[in-house]
Amino acid sequence: MNNFIRRFLLCAVFATLQVLLFDRLSLGTMVYPCPYIICLLLFPFSYNTVLLMLWGFALGLGIDLMGTGIVGIHASAALVLALFRNNLLSMVATKEEIDSLGFPGFATLGFSRYLVFVALCILVHHGTLFILESLSPFHVGQILLRTACSGAANLVLVLVISSFFTRGRKR
Amino acid sequence: MPRSSPLIHRLFVLLVYLILQVIALVLIINNSYFQQSVLMRSLRGLQYSSWERQSSIRNYLSLRSTNNALSKENVELRNRLVQLEALEESSLNNPIADSLGRTFPDFKFVAAEIIHNTTHRAHNYLIINKGSVDGLASDMGVVCNNGVVGIITHTSPHYSMVISLLNTDQKLSVRLKNEGSCGTLQWNGSNSAEAGISDLLSHVHTQIGDTVVTSGFSTLFPAGIPIGSISDISVRKGIYLDLKVSFFEKFEQLQYVNVAIPLFPEEIENLKPDRNE
Numbered sequence: 001m002n003n004f005i006r007r008f009l010l011c012a013v014f015a016t017l018q019v020l021l022f023d024r025l026s027l028g029t030m031v032y033p034c035p036y037i038i039c040l041l042l043f044p045f046s047y048n049t050v051l052l053m054l055w056g057f058a059l060g061l062g063i064d065l066m067g068t069g070i071v072g073i074h075a076s077a078a079l080v081l082a083l084f085r086n087n088l089l090s091m092v093a094t095k096e097e098i099d100s101l102g103f104p105g106f107a108t109l110g111f112s113r114y115l116v117f118v119a120l121c122i123l124v125h126h127g128t129l130f131i132l133e134s135l136s137p138f139h140v141g142q143i144l145l146r147t148a149c150s151g152a153a154n155l156v157l158v159l160v161i162s163s164f165f166t167r168g169r170k171r
Numbered sequence: 172m173p174r175s176s177p178l179i180h181r182l183f184v185l186l187v188y189l190i191l192q193v194i195a196l197v198l199i200i201n202n203s204y205f206q207q208s209v210l211m212r213s214l215r216g217l218q219y220s221s222w223e224r225q226s227s228i229r230n231y232l233s234l235r236s237t238n239n240a241l242s243k244e245n246v247e248l249r250n251r252l253v254q255l256e257a258l259e260e261s262s263l264n265n266p267i268a269d270s271l272g273r274t275f276p277d278f279k280f281v282a283a284e285i286i287h288n289t290t291h292r293a294h295n296y297l298i299i300n301k302g303s304v305d306g307l308a309s310d311m312g313v314v315c316n317n318g319v320v321g322i323i324t325h326t327s328p329h330y331s332m333v334i335s336l337l338n339t340d341q342k343l344s345v346r347l348k349n350e351g352s353c354g355t356l357q358w359n360g361s362n363s364a365e366a367g368i369s370d371l372l373s374h375v376h377t378q379i380g381d382t383v384v385t386s387g388f389s390t391l392f393p394a395g396i397p398i399g400s401i402s403d404i405s406v407r408k409g410i411y412l413d414l415k416v417s418f419f420e421k422f423e424q425l426q427y428v429n430v431a432i433p434l435f436p437e438e439i440e441n442l443k444p445d446r447n448e
Contacts, residue, residue: 049184050183050184050187053184053187053188053191054187054191057191057194057195060195061195061198064198070199070202070203071198071199071201071202071203072194072195072196072197072198072199072202073195073199075191075194075195075198076192076195076196076199079188079191079192079195080192083184083188132199135205135209135210
């Protein structure tokens with residue numbers, strides 16, 4: 001299957017899931033599940049940052065437009081994640097791995113390095129998201145708490161989902 | 172992207188990021204009242220602080236003209252204060268109370284300024300700057316803050332002549348305030364600070380320092396206006412008292428007087444039996 005269509009379908013599926021399922025789960029104000037960021041993580045190691053940002057922006061904007069929240073907030077957060085994703089990746093991966101054709105996952109990075117990578121990405125994304133949501137320096141504690149709680153939940157979620165991908169892709 | 176130019180590549184990444192981020196932020200601002208108000212508030216805050224700085228600079232630069240305007244206003248206010256003080260001193264036209272707050276229901280007072288005054292003659296007189304236009308007429312009493320000044324003899328439309336109490340022909344009906352006896356006060360023509368009472372009988376108990384006030388028996392003056400205090404007591408021919416009264420008022424220093432205008436003079440005149448005949 002064409003790479004572009006495959007990626008588009010992946011993003012569309014996760015955007016739809018986000019809007020129809022995860023946005024509607026009421027887990028309190030502290031935990032906000034948003035596993036769609038895995039779409040951006042699964043791009044190849046040396047994927048172009050500009051294209052990645054376009055993908056991230058489109059993905060976030062799609063979720064914003066379909067959902068009921070503030071339009072632009074997911075687009076902005078996903079954009080920031082796409083900007084830093086390759087830099088974060090270079091922190092955990094070697095130069096050979098980055099130059100290879102694969103994509104980040106348990107198979108290529110191993111559990112611990114992939115865990116660190118996902119955690120950093122989630123931190124960037126959630127930080128941006130919650131800061132934009134509250135837009136106030138007086139809610140630092142709340143922003144940090146929400147980032148930590150949601151981040152932990154999403155870390156588990158993303159790791160579980162990516163374990164399927166890695167296994168599926170290997171076969 | 173060519174690997175050969177990492178700097179340009181980075182700049183390009185940054186540019187794309189900024190464009191997309193601005194789009195996202197514009198969307199956020201346009202679609203959320205909360206985020207909009209927060210951002211607008213901070214922008215307004217910047218604006219306000221810049222306005223404040225501008226205005227403080229402007230205020231500093233205009234200090235000189237502000238000072239000039241203030242000092243000009245100060246002078247104007249001080250002038251007005253002086254005018255008001257003069258007015259207050261002369262505005263004793265109150266029909267209810269005179270300058271000391273005393274009330275004389277049968278009289279109203281008109282304030283006047285002395286424009287001519289003599290004290291060193293045997294027949295002294297004053298000229299005041301109020302006349303018949305102001306309701307003054309002859310045979311009206313003239314008082315001041317600390318006593319009786321005299322009686323009007325002639326009036327022109329804007330001026331009046333007052334026979335001073337310092338006139339050997341002038342007689343004034345007075346009362347000893349504590350004792351209650353009535354006598355006649357007459358100036359002896361020598362000392363502008365003293366007058367004498369000579370028609371009291373010696374059984375009257377009085378002492379030095381007693382206050383002498385107007386009796387109110389004439390229609391010229393209201394009763395109870397203080398004139399002076401007794402400074403010397405002597406007995407003449409065994410039955411008469413000779414009292415010396417030192418005036419409370421210094422006639423040389425008089426500036427403003429009040430003319431006591433009786434409100435119902437005809438009524439009193441008509442009641443006198445000799446008039447009725």
